Amino acid sequence: MIMFVKQSLTGRLAMKRTVLVFMFVICFAGQVLVSAAGDESNNRNQQQNKVKFRTPRIVGVSTISYIGGCINEKVIKTLEGYIDTAALDKPDIIVLTEGVVQNTQGSASQDEKNNKSELISEGGTITGFFSRKAKEHKIYIIASYWRKNEQGKGRYNSAVLFDREGRMAGAYDKVYPTIGELERGILPGESAKVFQTDFGKIGALICFDLNFRELMTELRNKEAELVCFLSNYRGGFVVRSLAFENQMFFASSVPGENSVIVDPMGRVLAESSAYGKIIFSKINLDSKVVHIDYNIERVAALKKKYGDLVKIEVFSPEAVYFVSSLHPEKSIGDMIREFNIETYDEYRDRARSERKKYLLK
Numbered sequence: 587m588i589m590f591v592k593q594s595l596t597g598r599l600a601m602k603r604t605v606l607v608f609m610f611v612i613c614f615a616g617q618v619l620v621s622a623a624g625d626e627s628n629n630r631n632q633q634q635n636k637v638k639f640r641t642p643r644i645v646g647v648s649t650i651s652y653i654g655g656c657i658n659e660k661v662i663k664t665l666e667g668y669i670d671t672a673a674l675d676k677p678d679i680i681v682l683t684e685g686v687v688q689n690t691q692g693s694a695s696q697d698e699k700n701n702k703s704e705l706i707s708e709g710g711t712i713t714g715f716f717s718r719k720a721k722e723h724k725i726y727i728i729a730s731y732w733r734k735n736e737q738g739k740g741r742y743n744s745a746v747l748f749d750r751e752g753r754m755a756g757a758y759d760k761v762y763p764t765i766g767e768l769e770r771g772i773l774p775g776e777s778a779k780v781f782q783t784d785f786g787k788i789g790a791l792i793c794f795d796l797n798f799r800e801l802m803t804e805l806r807n808k809e810a811e812l813v814c815f816l817s818n819y820r821g822g823f824v825v826r827s828l829a830f831e832n833q834m835f836f837a838s839s840v841p842g843e844n845s846v847i848v849d850p851m852g853r854v855l856a857e858s859s860a861y862g863k864i865i866f867s868k869i870n871l872d873s874k875v876v877h878i879d880y881n882i883e884r885v886a887a888l889k890k891k892y893g894d895l896v897k898i899e900v901f902s903p904e905a906v907y908f909v910s911s912l913h914p915e916k917s918i919g920d921m922i923r924e925f926n927i928e929t930y931d932e933y934r935d936r937a938r939s940e941r942k943k944y945l946l947k
Contacts (some may be wrong), residue, residue, distance in 0.1 A: 588811065597853060601742040604747055609617075613742070616650065617742045618763070619708060621930060623915040625697070628723060636902050637787070640912065641873045642870055642871075642910070642911050642914075642917075643785055643786055643870065643871040644865075644868050644870050644871075644913055644934055645678045645679070645722045645785045645786065645812070645868065645869050645870075645871055646675060646676055646677035646678045646679075646866065646868050646870075647677055647678065647679055647681070647812070647835075647837045647847055647859070647866065647867055647869055647928045648672040648675060648677040648679070648681070648865065649680070649681040649682075649837050649838060649839040649845045649847065649864075649865055650668045650672055650680065650682055650845075650857040650864050651683065651839060651841055651842055651843070651845045651863040651864075651865075652664070652665065652668050652671070652680070652682075652686065652841065652863055653683045653684075653685060653686055653818070653841040654686060654687045654690075654740060655687070655688065655691075655692070656687075656688055656689070656690060656691045657688065657711060659687060661687060662687075662715060663688070665687065665715075666715075667721065668724070668864060669727070669861065670723075671864055671867070672864045673723040673725060673803050674817060675866040676732065677725055677866060678726060678785050679724060679725060679726040679727070679728065679781075679785075679812075679837075680725060680726070680728075681728055681814045681815075681816065681837045681838070681839040682727070682728065682729040682730065682816065683730065683767075683816055683817065683818065683839045683841055684733060684792050684817050684818050684839075684840075684841055685729040685730055685732075685743070685791050685818065686729050686730060686731065686815060686816075687712055687715075687729075688712075688731055688732055689702040689710070689712065689731075689732070690702050694801070696769055696770060696771040698739050698773060699738065699800075699807040700734070700740060700768075701730065701740065702733040703733060703737050703741040704706060704731070704732070704733060704734060705733075705734045705736060705864055706718065706736075706744075706746060706754055706757055707736065707800050709807045711725045712729075713746070713754070716729050716746070717748055717752035717753070717754070717835070718752060720748035720749065720750065720751075720752045720814065721751055721752030724750045724891050725750060726747060726748065726749055726750060726755070726783055727747075727748045728745055728746065728747045728748075728788075728790060728814050728816065729743045729745070729748075729881070730743065730744065730746070730792055730816040731744065731746070732744070732772075733759070735773060737936045740771055740772075740773040741772065741773065742759040742760065742772065742773050742775060743758050743759070743760040743763055743767065743772050744757045744760070744775075744803070745758045745759060745760075745790040745792055745816050747781050747790075747816065747851065748787075748844075749783070749784075751777075754879055755781055755783070756779065756781040758775065758778070758779045758781075758789075758790040758792070759774070759775025759776070759794070760772070760774070760792040760794070760795060760800050760835070760876065761774055761775040761776070761778065761795055761798070761801060762774065762794050762795050762801075763779065764793075764794050767794075769925075771857065778791075778804035778808065779808075780805060780809065780810045781794050785871065786807070786811045786812060786871045787807070787809055787810050787811050787812075788810060788811065788812045788813070788814060789805040789810035789812075789813050789814070789815045789879045790813070790815075790816065790819075791805075791813060791814075791815050791816075792815075792816050792817065793816070793817040793818050793819055794819075794899070796815065796817070796824055796825070796828070797824075799870075802828055802831075802832050805832070805834070806832050806834070806928070810834060811834060811835065811871045812834065812836075812869070812871065813829075813834050813835070813836050813838060814837050814838075814839075815836055815837065815838035815839070815840055815847060817839070818841060820838070820840050820842065820843075820844040820845075821838060821840075823845070825838055825846060825847065826846075826848050826852040826853075826854065827852065829848045829850055829851075829852050830850060830851060830852040830904075832848055832850075833850040833874075833875045833931070835847070835848065835849055835850060835869050835871070835884050836848040836936050840858075841860055842858075843857075843859050843860055844857060844858060845858035845863075845865040846858075846865075847865060847866075847869070849873075849908075849942060850868065850873065850875055850908065851875070851899075851901060851906075851908050852869055855867040855869070867888065870897075870910045870912075872910060872911040872917055872918045872946050873909065873910040873911075873918060874908075874909055874919070874929050874930075875907070875908055875910060875911075875920065875929065875930040876889070876906060876907040876908075876909055876927055876928065876929055876930060877882050877905060877906055877907075877929075877930050877933040878905045878907065878916045878929065879905070879908060879933060879935075880928065881907065881928065882929050883909055884926060884927045885898060885909070885925075885927065887925055888909070888921060888922070888924075888925045888927065892913060892916075892921065894912065895911070895913040895914075895916075895941060896909060896910070896912060896913065896918075897909065897910040897911075897912055897913055897919060903945075906930055909921075911924070915926065925943065925945065
């Protein structure tokens with residue numbers, strides 16, 4: 587009897603162990619399957635996110651139509667409010683006007699203006715303010731104010747660029763101050779400059795500079811993609827014509843109305859007014875202007891292969907295409923090379939070369 591009970595207990599315990607082992611195996615297998623499914627889902631999500639964030643160079647641009655004059659608490663508060671409002675659109679860069687703030691009144695003597703201009707390398711009230719706002723919002727800010735000549739007397743009218751960490755990323759000195767500015771102690775800069783940002787190459791022009799095509803030629807040769815025009819005059823049609831002529835995006839900031847963001851086809855994407863001093867637009871720097879000649883079939887083949895991953899706009903009067911990549915991995919340069927498509931500039935260069943062959947000697 588005792589042996590029977592003992593055997594029965596032993597059998598039941600063995601059975602329980604078997605059931606427990608079986609349940610453990612089932613649970614473990616289920617966990618493996620769930621884990622595998624989860625890993626697959628996570629991998630899929632990671633791949634989707636990877637593709638999602640490997641987008642073309644879509645860049646958010648804001649400009650603010652405000653000029654504050656001599657810096658004080660009221661001016662800083664107003665300008666800070668504009669920058670904070672512009673930052674709500676999550677731009678990559680904010681462009682401000684020429685002389686948006688200064689350290690002296692306009693009526694101050696030339697010596698006072700020179701002495702109170704800021705040494706960018708050492709910082710100052712204005713430099714510190716823009717550095718702080720750029721870092722706070724993780725954006726680029728380009729602003730114009732007087733920069734002290736570090737090599738001697740005088741000052742420059744400079745466009746100073748701050749990066750997303752608030753560091754000074756470069757400064758462009760106005761190459762063509764007006765005659766009046768020169769007489770009032772503004773030194774002329776030496777040449778056009780292009781700055782490399784994390785979204786592309788940008789250049790700057792300040793007001794009167796817009797009238798001198800050689801600066802645009804320099805910016806073009808240095809492969810600027812976006813020109814920031816910090817000014818006190820609006821520029822009007824000239825801004826749009828230079829954008830098309832040089833196949834660049836423009837973003838202007840002027841006091842009052844008519845600050846504009848313009849694409850390489852000369853189209854105004856955004857424009858300020860008395861009721862809207864802050865403008866914003868997204869631009870695709872992964873774009874090219876292509877002449878229609880010799881490219882009709884090639885562009886059609888490009889569209890057939892890439893579908894909605896390439897945007898093709900036809901400008902019939904100008905006889906050009908404006909093509910933009912929306913592909914997560916291929917730039918517009920990759921695409922047009924694949925189909926041997928000439929850009930507008932390449933076609934004109936080829937036409938010049940061919941013409942020389944047929945000139946009468």
